[in-house]
Amino acid sequence: MAELKEARVPDIGGHSDVPVIELLVKPGDAVTVDQGLVTLESDKATMEVPSPFAGVVKELKVKLGDNLSEGGLVAIIEITDAGRAEPESPKAEVASSETGARVEPVDVSATPDALTQMSIAENVPVQAPRAEVARAAADPAAAPMGAGLPPVRFDADAVLPDKVPYASPAVRLFARELGVDLMQVTGSERGGRIGKEDVQNFVKAALAGGIAAPAAAGGGGGGGLNLIPWPKVDFAKFGAIESKPLSRIQKISGANLARNWAMIPHVTQHDDADITDLEALRVALNSENAKAIAAGKAGKLTMLAFLIKASVAALKKYPNFNASLDGDNLILKQYYNIGFAADTPNGLVVPVLRDADKKGVMEIAREMGELAAAARDGKLKPEQMQGGCFTISSLGGIGGTAFTPIINAPEVAILGVSKSDTKPVWDGKAFQPRLILPLSLSYDHRVIDGAAAARFTAYLAQLLGDLRRAML
Numbered sequence: 001m002a003e004l005k006e007a008r009v010p011d012i013g014g015h016s017d018v019p020v021i022e023l024l025v026k027p028g029d030a031v032t033v034d035q036g037l038v039t040l041e042s043d044k045a046t047m048e049v050p051s052p053f054a055g056v057v058k059e060l061k062v063k064l065g066d067n068l069s070e071g072g073l074v075a076i077i078e079i080t081d082a083g084r085a086e087p088e089s090p091k092a093e094v095a096s097s098e099t100g101a102r103v104e105p106v107d108v109s110a111t112p113d114a115l116t117q118m119s120i121a122e123n124v125p126v127q128a129p130r131a132e133v134a135r136a137a138a139d140p141a142a143a144p145m146g147a148g149l150p151p152v153r154f155d156a157d158a159v160l161p162d163k164v165p166y167a168s169p170a171v172r173l174f175a176r177e178l179g180v181d182l183m184q185v186t187g188s189e190r191g192g193r194i195g196k197e198d199v200q201n202f203v204k205a206a207l208a209g210g211i212a213a214p215a216a217a218g219g220g221g222g223g224g225l226n227l228i229p230w231p232k233v234d235f236a237k238f239g240a241i242e243s244k245p246l247s248r249i250q251k252i253s254g255a256n257l258a259r260n261w262a263m264i265p266h267v268t269q270h271d272d273a274d275i276t277d278l279e280a281l282r283v284a285l286n287s288e289n290a291k292a293i294a295a296g297k298a299g300k301l302t303m304l305a306f307l308i309k310a311s312v313a314a315l316k317k318y319p320n321f322n323a324s325l326d327g328d329n330l331i332l333k334q335y336y337n338i339g340f341a342a343d344t345p346n347g348l349v350v351p352v353l354r355d356a357d358k359k360g361v362m363e364i365a366r367e368m369g370e371l372a373a374a375a376r377d378g379k380l381k382p383e384q385m386q387g388g389c390f391t392i393s394s395l396g397g398i399g400g401t402a403f404t405p406i407i408n409a410p411e412v413a414i415l416g417v418s419k420s421d422t423k424p425v426w427d428g429k430a431f432q433p434r435l436i437l438p439l440s441l442s443y444d445h446r447v448i449d450g451a452a453a454a455r456f457t458a459y460l461a462q463l464l465g466d467l468r469r470a471m472l
Contacts, residue, residue, distance in 0.1 A: 003079040004058060007037060009049050009072040017067040021193075022168050024048070025075070029057045037074050038062060039168045048169050055079045167194035175199050180206075249347035260409045265445040268404045268416075269453040273461035275420060276435040278306055281467075289362075299366035303437070304340060304394050307417060308364055310463040312336045312357045313470040315390055318456050320448060322389050324410040330447060339388035339408060340368065342375040349375045350408060352388040396420060396437070405442050412447045415460075416440035437464065 012018065022039035025031060036048035037057075049068075055077040062074055165182035167175070171194055175182050178199065185202045187194035235241050246254070282301050292298035299305075315322040315336060324331045336357040339350040351371035356364060374380045393405045394417040405416035418438040424431035439460065443453050463469050 005053060005055070005077050005079055006073055007049070007051055007053075007075045007077050009040075009068050009070050009074060010052075011070055012040070012047060016069040018069070020062050020064055020066045020068060022170070023060065023062075023064060024170055025057050025060070027057050027060055030080070031055060031057060031077065036170050038068075039170065040068060049074050051075075051077065053077060053079060165194055166192055171196055171199060178203055247346040249344070249349060253348050256409070257406050261406050264407050264409065266404065266407060266442050267445050267450065267453070269441045269443065269450070269457050270402050271439045271441075271454075271457035271461050273437045273439055273464040274425065274434050275303065275437045275464050278464055278467060279303070279420070279435050282306065285362075298362060299369040301361065301365045302368075303396060303420075304392065304417075305361045305365040305368060306464065306467065307392055307394070307415070308338045308340070308353065308356050308368075309361050310460055310467060310470060311338060311390060311392065311415060313463055314456055314460045316357070317459060318452065320452065321413045321443070321456060323412055323447060325412065325444070325447060326410075333389050335389065337387045337389050339385075339391040339411075340371075341391065341393040341405075342372050344376050344378070346378065349380060349385065350388065350391060351375055351380060351384055352386065354387065391415070392417065400438075402438050402440050405440060407442055407444055412444040413453075413456075414442050416442065 018040040020038050021041045024036045024038055031037070031051045032054050033052070034050045037051050037060075038049050040047050040049060057075050058078045059076040060074075061076065062068065062072075068074070165172070165185070166187055167182055172182065174196055175185070175194075180199055180202055182194055182199075185194050185198050186192075188198050189195045282303060286293065286301050289298050289301075293300050319332050320330070322333050322336065324333070335355065337352050337354045338356045339352045342349050342351055351368075351374070353359075353364060353367055353371065359367070371380070371384060374384070388408065388411060390411060391405075391408045391414045393414060395403065396417050396419050398419065400418040401421075402418055403416050405414045407414050416439070418440065420435050420437040422433050423436045425434040425436070426432075439457055441453055441457050441460075
């Protein structure tokens, strides 16, 4: 004998008498665990009532316009063999108790489920991959970065209430699976609400070439950014001015920096390193090699050479910092090429010192000197600025106590170094003068969390305090 079970409204956050605005299933439909049965809409949110088990809908106990509260009966479901084999999902119960109701789904499978595929097959005459539908519905020129576009729009007004598409979570999910931007779909239901049929009709029109391409936002080079226009000001009316064109390097690096700052969620972790003993070693080594340095046979040791060596050791211990994002994959690199920012008369460039893990500090110092000289003379080759894994930007020779360096994409972290200063440090008995170097690590929060960044800078500070740790 078939087993019948009741599907009731779970905890919906204390709301009561919430109207039913959409019926997602009908008697005879097969449902899976957590599949939406009806959609409720309170004055604050739209939510779906999920099915607590798999089976076939035998009877729907509500109709459009009915009011439901927690515990209200929604449907009678006949449990299938699959439903008996699998106990009620603990995950579904946890979700109900924690969130009250399933609001807008976030994680969406790249492959539509069986029910969605059946619906597409029935309603869309021409089959096409999601990417093809998306391309047909939008002008490729408006998205020049292709696969590098962010997964969500960065429009300044995209999150305003009147700019959020009026659609249920089920319709939003359906649209995402088809690659449809609901902002381009006109709703035909009550109050302009977007229904499933509206999405299907939009897809049909897109495949037939009947959808007008949207204008590229801000010229189409912002990777989804739609910022307000740059202010136009006649500066001359306020006083004397001089117009100076940007150098080629400034134009290129400026565009890259603006993109990286806008597209990468930066967080900066600050820490201090005691380099008293390391500085003494640096001075001693330079004194020992004074003749070779003067003859051009050796490079003068700077603190940056030690920073590169210590950074390599830290990257080996924390490999996620020696990585790059490639779509949904994290590429972990097995090589250690360290870039360092070089200030030149024409602007900022980043030469890359290759295979830093295979070189000693003296060789690193010599090669750094050669790369820096080539950068100042404008003779760096393209390959000398490519393949970096991690970048160091040092302002120690100028000043400052901390700053936020901008990540050099596609890297996921950059180390900023400010000017060292002698400070009193308590040793347990008395204050001692110690040379303290400020460190500022900016990292990509999509890849690295705060705890990992704190561990990285703490370990780096330990290495700089005693570089012998790098040999452990």
